[in-house]
Amino acid sequence: MGKSIMLILVCFFALQALETQTLEKDEVDMVKLNALFETNYQGQLYSGYLSAKDDGSVEFHYLFYPAIDSSSEKPLILWLLGGPGCSSMIAAFTESGPYTFIPESIQFEENPHTWTSFANMLYIESPISVGYSYGPAGAQSDESTAQYNMHALIEFFVRFPNFKNQKFYIGGESYAGIYVPTLTQEIIKYNKQPVNPEVLKINIQGIIIGNGCTDPSECTLQGYLFPIHRLNFFGRHGFISEETYQKIINHSEECYGSATPQCQALAYEALAQISGPQYSYQVNQYNVYSKCIIQTPEGSSRMKSPLRVSNEEKDDSDVPPCVDVKGLYHWFQMDEVRTLLNIDQKSPKWVACSINFDDYQINPNGSLDIYPTIIKNNIRVLILSGDVDGVVPIVGTLYWIDKLQQQLQLNTIKPWRPWYIPALRECDKDQNAGNVFDIEGLTFVSFRNAGHEVPADQRIQSKIVLEKFLRQEYL
């Protein structure tokens, strides 16, 4: 046996030992967790940290549920949440994970529609200061977040090498409409010149965005000054008088991105029609037909309204307005839970959305200009839209997809049509579940009566859509 082969073998066993050690360190004791959460999940769970920077100063907390059965044959989905500043634990424990909070409670229940039945689910809390993730304080940006996420992802594949060749997807919601394409762009670059010898190519197949900020008119300061899509959505849904709605439509071009007193007055006129002159009546803008829940053990939310038309108001709470996070608050700040999830003392007290994001640099271009690259690289795009979300509403999503289709001259493969959820009872017919269309490289799916968090509001429907997308089937 030559020296080189010997060296390779030594390295192999050493690496394997290291790997096992790392995995064991992050393994979560499911017996204890099930006891604490009064649930009975039979799968595995890993919780720990992924290094997000070369110098080791930034650590991102991750949660990884391998698929319940045959995990090696199933795709891997990384799911990120938005904000910027909100924790992906919201997705893990209210949307797609195997056990989720019962709404308006601090009780868990098993999620019969868990995505771990068809995928390996990875959730990362990103960027610095979100959830349990930590690192040096300082200005962050869409660019730095993409780089941190890229580093953490490579680290994940190094530590879980069994998953590095499986089909890989990145998904997320809301401001992850920025995180997901920017990370995808980093992956495309990386795949051309991989720097880590253990991860030579990331097998990315597609991205999934739910009610995601994409166009500058949605997510940037421009969009805040005169939030045309939100105003359009509320006008279309009878929250704004027909007279004011007509004024908004007539002034939309003139007022977009403009802070003139006339435009601000018009936006405030609309806002007062929705929430009252002193914002005295609550509207859950994340799901305009559901209640506005304001209750955590810590008190009420006073976060900025997503319909703000100026940046003057100051966040003084770490709860998104109206969102039901009582259970998350109760659990994720507990010492017992921190211990079970292998949380380091360096990690901050867990909050749903960090308020330390005043100096976060938002790219004024949004993420729309990355889509041509994504589509050119044959990375499939699935755009989800809960059709009763007033924060990143369907009308804005349809606006930018149309812009993209025209710009790239993408053919329509299958036009706008309804899709369905099978009848739950023999006597009923299949029920309309939303609408769908397919253009080259991109599928759009609306979810009837789902708000900002589609997989939380419509679990059966989300599972149907995700499974079909992964199998490359049309809805």
Next chain:
Amino acid sequence: MGKSIMLILVCFFALQALETQTLEKDEVDMVKLNALFETNYQGQLYSGYLSAKDDGSVEFHYLFYPAIDSSSEKPLILWLLGGPGCSSMIAAFTESGPYTFIPESIQFEENPHTWTSFANMLYIESPISVGYSYGPAGAQSDESTAQYNMHALIEFFVRFPNFKNQKFYIGGESYAGIYVPTLTQEIIKYNKQPVNPEVLKINIQGIIIGNGCTDPSECTLQGYLFPIHRLNFFGRHGFISEETYQKIINHSEECYGSATPQCQALAYEALAQISGPQYSYQVNQYNVYSKCIIQTPEGSSRMKSPLRVSNEEKDDSDVPPCVDVKGLYHWFQMDEVRTLLNIDQKSPKWVACSINFDDYQINPNGSLDIYPTIIKNNIRVLILSGDVDGVVPIVGTLYWIDKLQQQLQLNTIKPWRPWYIPALRECDKDQNAGNVFDIEGLTFVSFRNAGHEVPADQRIQSKIVLEKFLRQEYL
């Protein structure tokens, strides 16, 4: 004692005896009814017939709940349901009555928000062949219905004279948007030349219409050919592609009331986007975000879709599409219930909506042209609109109110604003419950997340609005 006084006294006692006899005949044995319905209503209930024509050939079934307490100090509300052909028992037992069906069940429950806490509630099944009401078969019309209802109403006041001076309101939903104004018009005429010596004036104060057909563009053949408000509503709510929606808006004037192949094709294009090419996916158009329930003991509904664009399809069912009437079916066809409710053998088998309405003559003017008379006579108008109803949608209601305001040059008293439902928990703020505006003589109120039957979908909210309207308070 003079002869005349003697005669008066004799007449008085004779009339009183007659009256008592009549009331006793119609009185419902609440002990038995509560036993059968497994509920515990403590109020009174009368059920019987009111003559709807001079020759005695037409008998309308009525249900009358006097207010639980101090009924003599409370207003009387007559509530009618639409169709034409649907029974007001739907309103009594799923909306405002003291005990109502638990949705999707055949079980009753007490309604803690019953309108009998603040009003005397009268429900009449009208016109001929609706519910338990009967009379000679033959063509009916909006005009004949108004006359029948007028006759039955006089009959009610003759038999329940204690209520004839109390403040009187007429309300109803859907096609009652025709019945209520046409009956009101009859009352205005009657009050000028009363023919019944016992009822010299009907003390009408106001009318209440929920998602009511009013404008010709909503209720008439014109409206069916190119149902512009429905198409507009579905377009605004993301059921129709933006491209098709834009075509609909652009062609709305040209296609309104027009049966050209181009216009029909455009309407069908939209319909296919909502329900699929073969109407294969169900949409509950009465509440576009809720399920389409298709289950009665008798089977499924195959009634005409309210979004029909031609009159060719034939009704072959007596259940409105997607509406939850299982409980009503189960109970109101039972012999025990018929006996308890004093139902005559001449009454037909009870159905939710009669299918014998093919020869009903709909007035091509709708009811909008009656509103000037109503407002001029100081009869207050309250217009309710469940804002997720796709059958008589909010956008059509706002359209005709604007037209009326312009025509009569009615001043705006208080403009479009939100109204609220008080927070149910101390930690929450008041919740947006819809929008409201007041013009001279008319108040419009939208109900957030209510469908076609506002008082069924939003009970607390309906009670708040009705009580304020009766007390002449602004929302």
